[in-house]
Amino acid sequence: MTTLPLTGAPTTGARPRRAGEAAPVDTLSVWPATTTEQPHGRLLVGGVSLAELAGSHGTPVYVLDEAEVRERCRTYRSAFPDAGIHYAAKAFLCRAVAHWVEEEGLGLDVCSAGELELAVTTGFPADRILFHGNAKSPRDLETALRLGVGRIVIDTPAEIARIAAAVGTGGHQKVMVRVTPAISAGGHRKIRTGSEDQKFGLSLRDGHAQHAIARILDQPQLELTGIHCHLGSQITDVKPYLVAVRRLVGLMARIRDSHGITLPELDLGGGHGIAYRPGEPSLDLTTLARRLRAALAESCAAAGLPVPRLIVEPGRAVTGPAGVAVYRVLAVKRTSERTFVAVDGGMSDNPRPALYGARYAPRLIGRHSPADPERVTVVGRHCEAGDILAEDVPLPADVHPGDLLATPVAGAYHLSMASSYNLVGRPPVVAVLDGRARLLVRRETLEDLRVRDVGL
Secondary structure: OOOOOOOOOOOOOOOOOOOOOOOHHHHHOOOOOEEEEEHHEEEOOOOOHHHHHHHHHHHOEEEHHHHHHHHHHHHHEEEOOOOOEEEOOOOOOOHHHHHHHOOOEEEEEOOHHHHHHHHHHHOOOOOHEEEEOOOHHHHHHHHHHHHOOOOEEOOOOOOHHHHHHHOOOOOOOOEEEEEEOOOOOOOOHEEOOOOOOOOOEEEEEOOOOHHHHHHHHHOOEEEEEEEEOOEEEOOOOOOOHHHHHHHHHHHHHHHHHHOOOOOOOOOOOOOOOOOOOOOOOOOOOHHHHHHHHEEEEEHHHHHOOOOOOEEEEOHHHHHHEEEEEEEEEEEEEEEEEEEEEOOOOOOOOOHHHHHOOOOOEEEEEEOOOOOOEEEEEEEOOOOOOOOOEEHHHHEEOOOOOOEEEEOOOOOOOOOOHOOOOOOOOOOEEEEEEEEEEEEEEEOHHHHHHHHHHOOO
């Protein structure tokens, strides 16, 4: 089975691009592997012209390469053949993505009743779903129990009694415990979740995790199947995961010694980093899988434990590099200090630059420009100075209103975090595969926004 890197760039052994259509790796390395460049600036993804999609669906429009999503699912299955792979729905979820992930043999992790119901009503098996959340609502828990979710990940002591009571005498629910192993990892402080003093999980250091585990084991309705942790997002180094393995296996050994229980599962979460621009680092999935297996075997042998079933939860590493956002230029403004290129989207469909300072590499599509590149700042249409999509990036100096810009690596945490700020509707999502396109999620219209406003 072919194994692709998490960046989306082709490597030896990856499926080749068509002869005569390939562009240099440094320009298309973070684009879907099906991307081809043709004369006159024509760029195809999945055999479909991005400019033609912009013409038929309007802009902004999000394009999702089905082949890339499926191949990345298969890459995880190949790298972790004996593990549970659960796609993190918070990265991006729609019915089609749930269907693709299920067909490729992955499980799912969700964070709300909304994500859970969408997946299950699409046909996703509830017993292959993990339910997360640091503050699960009564509706969340009722939905999870009603639909028969596979695991509920306990994030706070208060959930233990609530879940046990909701399950009822004679009922049964499998649970895990989310632990914070005091490891700081991730691309930005706002997405580091394995360290102390933040809202997720139960601390190993102060004994809260061990106390919660003892309480769970006293509830006959609850079956503790394993330990969960999530260190953060955009992690490109293997080492934090290895440290987590050692600390969590140590906890599992203490549980065995104190309670006579050997837990069968260890969930290391996700956070696998990808490249958003050519040349950026990404997590080497093959190395991660190899070293995790070795560290887990070594730690378990030292503790006298059987090796638990490993679970990982990739999200952006599956859908991120499969997505492309296409915008139309509305205005170009030159000041004494820089040039602003304003497009018809912005922070309402991609809040990541405003939230985390995320950096992207947009490019002109739909025409060939003979002009030299100029450093510009691509901004959105919203009434915020921070509505910046890409700062200090090279675009042809003759970019003008009406041009199309395409931004790769747009398949995760764009539309899942989108809003209707300024009453600008969210863009549609179009899937491409083998030269065909189909609408997955329609554009949010002014009528959609108006009908929610029921007061006067």
